[in-house]
Amino acid sequence: MSRLIRPRPPLALTRRRLLAASAGGLALAGLARPGRLMAEEPIRVAGIYTVPVEQQWVSRIHIAAEAAQAAGAVDYRYSENVSNTDYARVMREYAESGMQLIVGEVFGVEAESREVAAEYPEVAFLMGSSFKEDPAVPNFAVFDNYIQDAAYLTGIAAGAMTETANIGMVGGFPIPEVNRLMHAFMDGAREINPDIRFQVAFIGSWFDPPRAKETAFGMIEGGADIMYAERFGVSDAAQERGMLAIGNVIDTQPDYPDTVITSALWHFEPTMEAAIAAVRAGEFTAKDYGIYSFMIHGGCSVAPFGTFEGRVPEEAVALMAQREEEILSGAFVTPINDDEPRSG
Amino acid sequence: MTEVVDILVSASFWAAVIRIASPLLFATMGELICERAGVLNLGIEGIMVAGAFAGWMAVWSGAGLWTGVAIAFGAGALFGLLHATLTVPFGLSQHVVGLGVTLLATSASYYAYRLALPQVTTPPRIEAFQPLPIPGLADIPILGPALFAQTAMTYLAFATVAVVALVLWRTPLGLALRAAGENPAAVAAQGLSVTGIRMGAVMVGSGLMAVGGAFLTMSAFDSFFFEMVNGRGWVCIALVVFGAWRPGKAALGTLLFAFFDAFQIRLQQTALGADVPYQIFLMLPFLLSILALIVMSRRAEVPAALMVPWRKGER
Secondary structure (H helix, E strand, C coil): CCEECCCCCCHHHHHHHHHHCCHHHHHHHHHHCCCCCHHHCCEEEEEECCCCCCCHHHHHHHHHHHHHHHCCCEEEEEEECCCHHHHHHHHHHHHHCCCCEEEEECCCCHHHHHHHHHHCCCCEEEEECCCCCCCCCCCEEEECCCCHHHHHHHHHHHHHHCCCCEEEEEECCCCHHHHHHHHHHHHHHHHHCCCCEEEEEECCCCCCHHHHHHHHHHHHHCCCCEEEECCCCHHHHHHHCCCEEEEEECCCCCCCCCCEEEEEEECCHHHHHHHHHHHHCCCCCCCEHHHHHCHHHCCEEECCCHHHCCCCCHHHHHHHHHHHHHHHHCCCCCCCCCCCCCCC | CHHHHHHHHCHHHHHHHHHHHHHHHHHHHHHHHHHHCCCCCCCHHHHHHHHHHHHHHHHHCCCCHHHHHHHHHHHHHHHHHHHHHHHCCCCCCHHHHHHHHHHHHHHHHHHHHHHHCCCCCCCCCCCCCCECCCCCHHHCCCHHHHHCCCEHHHHHHHHHHHHHHHHHHHCHHHHHHHHHHHCHHHHHHCCCCHHHHHHHHHHHHHHHHHHHHHHHHHHHCCCCCCCCCCCHHHHHHHHHHHCCCCHHHHHHHHHHHHHHHHHHHHHCCCHHHHCCCHHHHHHHHHHHHHHHHHHHHHHCCCCCCCCCCCCCCCC
C-alpha cells in the first residue's frame, strides 16, 4: 500500500510545465519566481521505495535527496513502503505529475519498471537494480551500492581481529550487490589471514531481525567470533554473546559501541549529483551509475574506529591505509565477484 | 554425521528451539481458540503485526514491559472484535473478513508508526525482556539452559498452552466454547448465547495472537520493523490443523517446526551446506511440517461448525 508523503503537486504545476514549453510560458515562469533563471529551477525528483525510509539502504538515498533539496538543487518528494505490485502505478503517477527524475529500487519489478519507463521517455529513471542498463530504454539508468572498496577494507580489520579465525556472515538474499560486498569482505580478511573460515547464510528476507539474530546465534555457536552484519539483528546477537561485528551501509557503532569495530559506509551523494547534472544538461542516458558508489568517486568510506580506536592491530590499520591510498590512486582495484558466496 | 550429533546435544540448540517456538505458541493457541468456537481467523498475520507494534510502542512511550504485553493483547482483542462483529452476528465470509483484517491491521500499524515517528534513521530500541534463569532448574545439564534460562514471555507462552488446554477441556466455559464450534444449536438450546461465546473466543484468541507478535519486538528483538512478522501467522494456521485442533498436539507441532528451523540454520554451516542451495534449508521446516501434517491429520476431527455462521432460529 502506498502513501504519498506529500500531496501531489497541484494541477497548475503540470499546466505550467506545459506552458513553459512555449515562449509565453517562459515569461510566466519568470514572473512566478522573480530573480531566478530557468536553468536554476530545482530539478523535480521523486523517490519510490518499497520499504520505510528507515531501512539502511534506502535511508542513504533519502538522506542524499534531502541534502540536495536543502541545497536548492532539487524539489524532492517520495513514497515509501510501496509494494512491488503497486510499484508501476506509483511510477506512472509521478511521471504524469511532471517529475523530471525518479529514483527508486526495482529489485522486485525489473521488467515491469523498464516497460513503464519506456512509456515516459522524457522522464529520467535512476533505479537500484540487479541488472544492467538497457540501450533500448535510454531514460532508464541503474545503480546499486557497489561499495566493495570499503567492504574490502573492513574485511582487513575483521581478519586481524578474529581470534578463532572464523567469521559469520548473514545476508538477506544472494543478489549481485550483496554477493559482491561479501566477497570483497572475505578477500580483505583473507589478505591478512589466509586461513579464515567463513560461515555464510541467507535468511530469505530483507526484514526479519529475529531470524537474522537466530542465524547469527547459530554461527557464533559454530565458532564465529566476528559477524558481518549485513542485516539488522546480527549485531544484536554478537552483542548478547560478547562477540564483535562489522557494519554495512550505515554506521551502527553508536548503537553497539562495544560490538561494532567499524562499518563500510555507502554515500549516495555522488550518484545523486551525477544524475542531477545529467538531467540538467539534458544528457541523461541509460548507464550504470553503480560506479559512483566506488571509493574513487567518494561513494563509500570506512567509518572511524571510534570506540575501537587503538584496539585494531597496527599492522591491519597500516594495511587498510595503504590499500585505501592505492584504491584512490587506481593502483589497487578491489576484485569484483557477483557469484553467491558459500561457507568454507 | 558427527556434526549433526554435535548440534543435537548442544544446550544452545535446544534453547534456540524454545525461543523460535515461543511467539508461535501464543499465536497458535489464539487461532485454536477461534477455530474451536467455529471461526477461522485469517486476520492472524495482521493482528500479530499490530501486537508487535502496540506492545513495543507502549514500552517505548514509557510503559512497563508487562503493561506493554497487556496493551498488545488489548490491541489484538480490538481487531478481534472487528473480525467477530463482521463474521459472527453479520455472518460474512470468514476468509474475506480475515484477509481484510490482516491488511487493515498491517497498514494501520504502519500508519500509527509513521505518525508517532515521522522522521527517524533507525527504529528506536526498547529495553526488552531479558533471560530470567529459574534458580535450581537452570543448572540441569542441557535441559536447564534450554528450558529454564529463557525470558519471562517464553514461560508465559508455555503457561498459556496449559491454561488453554485446561479451560477448553476441564471447564463449563470450555465445553460451551467447543460446542459453539461443533453444534451451535445445542449451545443455544442450553440458553447460552452462541454469538457471545464466539465473539468472546475470537477476541481472546486475537489478543493471544497479538501477544505472539509482541514477543518478536519485546523478547526476540527490541525494535519494530514493518515486515518482521514475515508469515509466522500463516504458519500458525497450519499448526492448528497439524495439532488436530488440540492444544497439546498443536504445541508439539510448534516445537517440531521450531526444531526443524533451528536445525536448518545450523545444518547450513556443516559440510552439507557447501553443496546444497540455501533455499532448500529455508524450505526444510515447511517441507517437513507438511509431511508431518499429512501423517498427523489423517484422524483429525475438524470442528463441525467451523466457518458455518450461526443464525438464531434458522434451521
